[in-house]
Amino acid sequence: MTEIKKNPIGVLERGLLLLSCFTQQSPRLQLRELSALSGLDKATALRALKTLVIWGYLEKSPDGAYSPGPSNLRMAAIFKTTSNFVSRLEAPIGNISRRVELTTSFFVRSNNDRVCLARDFSHQDFRYFIDVGASVPFSEGGAAAKILLAHTEPENAESAKIIEDGFYISRGELNKHFASVATPLFETDGSFLGAITITGMTVDLDDHTLKGFTKIIREEMASMGFFSGQPR
Amino acid sequence: MTEIKKNPIGVLERGLLLLSCFTQQSPRLQLRELSALSGLDKATALRALKTLVIWGYLEKSPDGAYSPGPSNLRMAAIFKTTSNFVSRLEAPIGNISRRVELTTSFFVRSNNDRVCLARDFSHQDFRYFIDVGASVPFSEGGAAAKILLAHTEPENAESAKIIEDGFYISRGELNKHFASVATPLFETDGSFLGAITITGMTVDLDDHTLKGFTKIIREEMASMGFFSGQPR
DNA sequence: CTGTGTGTTTTATTAAATGAAATACATTTC
DNA sequence: GAAATGTATTTCATTTAATAAAACACACAG
Structure with missing residues (x-):
């Protein structure tokens, strides 16, 4: 979550806005930076930060910098136990990776980022790839971002075609040496x-190869009751 | 975090209070339950829940139940990258487990729970053990809880002895078949x-065996610059 | 010791949160 | 099938807390 919301009303939203300022790239931020990034007044930010620290969602280092706290780990652990479809995804993702001998990932939309919920690393040749839990703002593109955007904000002009196709191929959007194919994933009920x-x-x-992969994704995901490709 | 805070002032605090209602044991809660657990009015809770859902810290199932959302995974991933001492702990924890042939864990205090930040599972015989990120309220006791309480609220009567000893042994507090020994862990600077x-x-x-383990903990932790035992 | 960049506290003003009641919407019961 | 029950949601006058500007504190550098 990198995009700054224009008019956040409500302290809770302001607090979450502060949390959203932290990224893998800048995991440690001081009051000045947080105030600037969120657009909140120093005093306002400080008050919210204090409560977030008290509740363990942030930590304050002796040098004054803030960073995410252990409560997030607690919540993430609970998330994993409830998110039943994530565990159902692990097997098919492993199978796909084995068949195509490439890294396979699953992303969801969270606000204006895509968050990686599952991934098979077995064919990872480069340490380029991000870890599970990592997120990237939509603005940085990528095939997954296109799919997520198309299916969560269909009013977009480009979206219609992406939904129609049932897949999206990107080349060099995030890194010039990499190409990706992404397909939407649906629950049995079509959600x-x-x-x-x-x-x-x-x-x-x-x-042609990338498009061929979509068939493999569809096959493996179908085995666990998921549907992938053009919505029916 | 199971204990209910008496007078939470501020919406942010109320929102975090709602998050704290979720546990491994009850990872899915509906509005009625959340309202009861937190002591917040239905309408108040509902407003906070909406924003938490929007920002991905909670999810709402079609059946109306709320559960932790993917944003927690994002924050947890960032937490792991900043929490340098957690990665420094992994090696010594593995060594200890190997030497004693038992499960070794590291807990921190977060509000009124102890949260597991690292653990070696290699000698896990029973599926009893909780996972990394899992948390347990202090009220349920356990050796780790005693240590954490003693060192974060030293004014307690029992605390003086626990600090003095540098370890605490518990038997059957959480499960009658298990016994534990816990020691405090300090950074090089004594924190x-x-x-x-x-x-x-x-x-x-x-x-006698459990007390002997504290020596092993001290040795292995010292190798990574940590100090364990009686504070100096 | 003066200046600059921080973090923190204070306080009158302003804006948002509250909660009781009304409404909506299922599901169950008779 | 109608009434009853349990739940979620919206509304709105009242109350309460959040705001932001300024003043203060504190460290460090020149």
């Missing part, structure tokens, strides 16, 4: 869950 | 970090 992505080296992957 | 615990079957572990 949208997120995006499955297969990523590999651009040189190895022509569009 | 308190949390509690290291070794847990095993009561029948295998007399007090």
Whole structure:
């Protein structure tokens, strides 16, 4: 969550806005930075930060910098136990990775980021890839972001075609050496869950190959009762 | 976090109070339950829940139940990258587990719970043990809780002795078949970090054996610059 | 010791949170 | 099938807390 919301009304929302300022790239922020990033007054931010520290959602280092606290780990652990579909995804994701010999990931939308909920690392050649739990703002693009945006804000002009196609191929959007194909993932009842992505080296992957992967995704996901591709 | 705070002033605090209602045991709660658990008015809770859902810290199932959302995973991932001492702990925890052939864990205090930040499962015989990120309220006791309480609220009468001893042995507090020894863990500068615990079957572990483990903890932790035992 | 960049506290003003009641919407019961 | 029950949601006058500007404190650098 990098995008700054214009008019956050309510302290709770302001507090969450402060949390959203933290990223993998800038996991430690001081009051000045947080105030600037969130657009909140120093005093306002300080008050919210204090409560967040008290409740363990942030920590304050002796040098004055804030960073996420252990309460997040607690909540994440509970999230994993409830999110039944994440555990159902692990097997098919592993199978896909094995068959295509590339890294397969599952992303959901959370506000204006895509968050990685599951991933198979077995064919990871480069330490480029982000970890489970990591998030990237939509603005930085990528195939998964396109799918998520199309299915959560269908009014977009580009969205209609992406939904129609049932997949999206991106080349070099995040890193010039990588290409990805992403497909939407649906629950049995047709509800949208997120995006499955297969990523590999651009040189190895022509569009025909990438499109062929969508069939593999569909097959493996069907085995666990998921549906992937064009919505029916 | 199970204990209910008496007078939470401020919406942010009320929102965090709602989050704290979720536990491993009850990861799904509906408005009625949340309202009862937190002591907040239905309407008040509902407003806070809405924003928490919007920001991805909670999810709302079609059946109306709320549960933790993916944003927690995002924050937890960032927490892990900043919490440098957690990664420094992994090696010594693994070594201790290998030497004592039992499960070793590290807990910190977060509000009124102890949260597990690191654990070695290699000698786990029973599926009893909780996972990393899991938390247990202090009220349910356990050796780690005693240590954490003693070092974060030293004014307590019992605390003086626990600090003096540098360890605490518990038997059957959480489960009658298990016994644990816990020691405080300090950073090089003497600041308190949390509690290291070794847990095993009561029948295998007399007090002398458990006390002997504290020496192993001290040795292994010292190798990474930590200090464990009586504060100096 | 003066200046600059921080974090923190204070306080009158302003804006948002509250909660009781009304409404809506299921599901169950008779 | 109608009434009853339990739950979620909206509304709105009242109350309460959040706000932000300014003043203060504190460290560090030149």
